[in-house]
Amino acid sequence: MSENLVFPDARPRSELRPKGTSFPGLVGVELRRLWWRRLAKAALVAVVIFTAASVYNAYTASAPERLAQQLDEYRHMVEQTPRMIEDCEKQQAQERDRSGDPSIDFGCDQQKAPTLDDMGLVLPLADTISVSITKIGALLLAFVSLLLGASLVGAEFSTGSMGTWLTFQPRRLRVAASKLVAAALGGAAVAAVGLVLANLGARMVSTVNRPGDDLQLPAPPALEDPLAVLGLRVVAIAVGAGLIGACLGLLLRHTAATIGVVLAFAVVVEGIAVQSFFQGRLQRWSVLHNLEAFVEKGSTYFAETCTASGCQYGPQTLTYTHGWVFLLCVVAVVVLAGLVSFRRRDVA
Structure with missing residues (x-):
């Protein structure tokens, strides 16, 4: 009688394991x-929300109208660069004459017009x-x-x-x-x-x-x-x-x-x-x-x-x-x- 009631379960252990364990x-x-x-x-x-705000900022920063305005400012800066270098050299010469020290250097040679990449003006x-x-x-x-x-x-x-x-x-x-x-x-x-x-x-x-x-x-x-x-x-x-x-x-x-x-x-x-x-x-x-x-x-x-x-x-x-x-x-x-x-x- 007990042999009929007690018998080993032949199913694999993976099937006997309760779900979710x-x-x-x-x-x-x-x-x-x-x-x-x-x-x-x-x-x-x-x-x-953060991504949308970042995309909107990128949209306003790269708008064609804003790029055109920044490009005009860049061209104006390029036009003014030779005059700025000339003024720097004049001030440097005046300071050398005043102090009698010919080694004074205002770094005029290092001044140059920025590039479009320097200004962040790119496609x-x-x-x-x-x-x-x-x-x-x-x-x-x-x-x-x-x-x-x-x-x-x-x-x-x-x-x-x-x-x-x-x-x-x-x-x-x-x-x-x-x-x-x-x-x-x-x-x-x-x-x-x-x-x-x-x-x-x-x-x-x-x-x-x-x-x-x-x-x-x-x-x-x-x-x-x-x-x-x-x-x-x-x-x-x-x-x-x-x-x-x-x-x-x-x-x-x-x-x-x-x-x-x-x-x-x-x-x-x-x-x-x-x-x-x-x-x-x-x-x-x-x-x-x-x-x-x-x-x-x-x-x-x-x-x-x-x-x-x-x-x-x-x-x-x-x-x-x-x-x-x-x-x-x-x-x-x-x-x-x-x-x-x-x-x-x-x-x-």
């Missing part, structure tokens, strides 16, 4: 939670406009991604649902990893939306503001990288920001606390300490400067450098490699701290 299932649950949060909708609206091409909008919006996309990641985790601690969720899924690292993946994918989605809108808007502006034959403008300088490569760097920044936001949520356990810490870090550390202490040499380890170095393929800051002959204040260079290595280390440290905290601390 696989890691992709956990990630899907977290993505649905992220999508249905009101903050996610507000973030998308903010990205759309409004779609790729150039898109690059400009993308570089300006990279920081906003990163902040929005960080905010989404922090909200995804912090809200569960605030409402107490994290403890309930761990009752059904007791493996903490698995739960935390699913939230980090969802935050990273959310950041990538936000960046993708911003990049697509910026590209479409730039192409619309270049089509509408195509100058006539009467405006003889040079083509802009060739792009250092393809537009897609720049887009990938911006997406990588958004993914890293989403991971940092989620891990700060694991550490601080409240969305408002995470936002407060990020803003305080931006003002106190990035805005004051990095700029003021050690004659600016801390800027090499600034998150913002390294973000700029990563996006722009290099960055410059001013700091004091000292040698055996003395100290002087001048420009310093941050390389692209330094930028991405530094940012990768920051993300790794924050992620590790968040996972360790979530693994060891009590949820209640």
Whole structure:
């Protein structure tokens, strides 16, 4: 009798596993939670509004009427340049005669008429406009991604649902990893939306503001990288920001606390300490400067450098490699701290 009632289930283990317990299932649950949060909708609206404002600024800056006005001002400046050089040489000669020092140099030989490229008077091409909008919006996309990641985790601690969720899924690292993946994918989605809108808007502006034959403008300088490569760097920044936001949520356990810490870090550390202490040499380890170095393929800051002959204040260079290595280390440290905290601390 017992042999008829008790028998092994011949189905594969994957079919016996309850639905939603696989890691992709956990990630899907977290993505649905992220999508249905009101903050996610507000973030998308903010990205759309910012991109629309940037496209409008590009439209007004590249309008044919404005370009024609700037071209007239440029021609007037070119006409005045010989007179300015002549006046400079006269003042230089007078000062030499007055002081008796023939070595006085006002730099008249270095004065020359600017080029159209120097004045920013170039053809409004779609790729150039898109690059400009993308570089300006990279920081906003990163902040929005960080905010989404922090909200995804912090809200569960605030409402107490994290403890309930761990009752059904007791493996903490698995739960935390699913939230980090969802935050990273959310950041990538936000960046993708911003990049697509910026590209479409730039192409619309270049089509509408195509100058006539009467405006003889040079083509802009060739792009250092393809537009897609720049887009990938911006997406990588958004993914890293989403991971940092989620891990700060694991550490601080409240969305408002995470936002407060990020803003305080931006003002106190990035805005004051990095700029003021050690004659600016801390800027090499600034998150913002390294973000700029990563996006722009290099960055410059001013700091004091000292040698055996003395100290002087001048420009310093941050390389692209330094930028991405530094940012990768920051993300790794924050992620590790968040996972360790979530693994060891009590949820209640």
